[in-house]
Amino acid sequence: MKSLLLFTLSALLGWVSADIRCHSCYKVPVLGCVDRQSCRLEPGHQCLTTNVYLGKMWVFSNLRCGTPEEPCHEAINQTNHKLGLIYNTTCCSKDNCNSLAPRPTAALTVVFLTSLAGLGLWLLH
Ligand SMILES: *[C@@H]1O[C@H](CO)[C@@H](O)[C@H](O)[C@H]1NC(C)=O
Ligand SMILES: *[C@@H]1O[C@H](CO)[C@@H](O)[C@H](O)[C@H]1NC(C)=O
Numbered sequence: 001m002k003s004l005l006l007f008t009l010s011a012l013l014g015w016v017s018a019d020i021r022c023h024s025c026y027k028v029p030v031l032g033c034v035d036r037q038s039c040r041l042e043p044g045h046q047c048l049t050t051n052v053y054l055g056k057m058w059v060f061s062n063l064r065c066g067t068p069e070e071p072c073h074e075a076i077n078q079t080n081h082k083l084g085l086i087y088n089t090t091c092c093s094k095d096n097c098n099s100l101a102p103r104p105t106a107a108l109t110v111v112f113l114t115s116l117a118g119l120g121l122w123l124l125h
Contacts, residue, residue, distance in 0.1 A: 024065060054084060
């Protein structure tokens with residue numbers, strides 16, 4: 001009975017982790033995430049975070065899934081000379097790894113650690 005439960009749990013976990021999702025939204029000052037969604041990553045693609053700055057000032061961020069049409073390309077200090085904007089794009093391939101904030105907040109870290117601890121306890125059962 002116990003091993004059957006363990007098997008079911010690990011099968012479930014394998015199924016869950018095969019399904020990688022990314023945050024998808026436009027994050028703007030004051031309003032935060034606009035049009036917040038979660039997108040499912042296609043195999044071989046990555047979650048994408050683009051932070052856009054005007055000089056040193058953060059203007060907005062675009063979070064989304066890399067797609068066959070627009071795959072993720074890492075870019076640092078990519079400048080748009082017409083608008084004077086600076087783009088920083090990062091790619092990652094873990095579940096919901098593209099953060100909602102340009103700098104992860106303490107609250108987010110606590111949530112992350114708590115869920116990790118929860119998962120650990122769950123697996124020990
Ligand atoms: C990008 O620009 C920032 C600020 O202008 C600078 O501090 C940093 O060294 C640059 N990074 C790279 C990788 O060019
Ligand atoms: C973009 O990322 C690079 C490397 O992490 C960093 O040095 C730079 O300051 C960032 N650009 C801005 C405008 O914050």
